[in-house]
């Protein structure tokens with residue numbers, strides 16, 4: 001995969017942020033260090049979004065909240081419909097549509113073996 005997603009680690013207290021914040025939500029510092037987010041996480045919860053913007057060619061898209069081993073929780077699109085809370089998922093990065101002509105990079109979680 002050519003693209004990576006990053007968490008932003010506060011250089012003062014180590015708190016991780018995703019997406020980036022201007023100031024640390026824990027200590028208020030403004031210096032951050034990017035930390036690549038990848039590998040496996042645990043699916044905490046998921047939902048199906050049916051009312052999709054134009055541009056999606058599917059009746060619904062599953063979205064999930066995943067916790068990485070470093071404790072950071074992020075939301076992303078699920079690459080599978082075979083979902084179970086607590087399952088292991090693998091983070092990949094792909095194009096997530098956000099409306100007509102608004103493709104952007106985001107997380108897509110696939111089932112991990």
Ligand SMILES: [Zn+2]
Nearest residue numbers: 010013024027
């Ligand atoms: Zn901080």
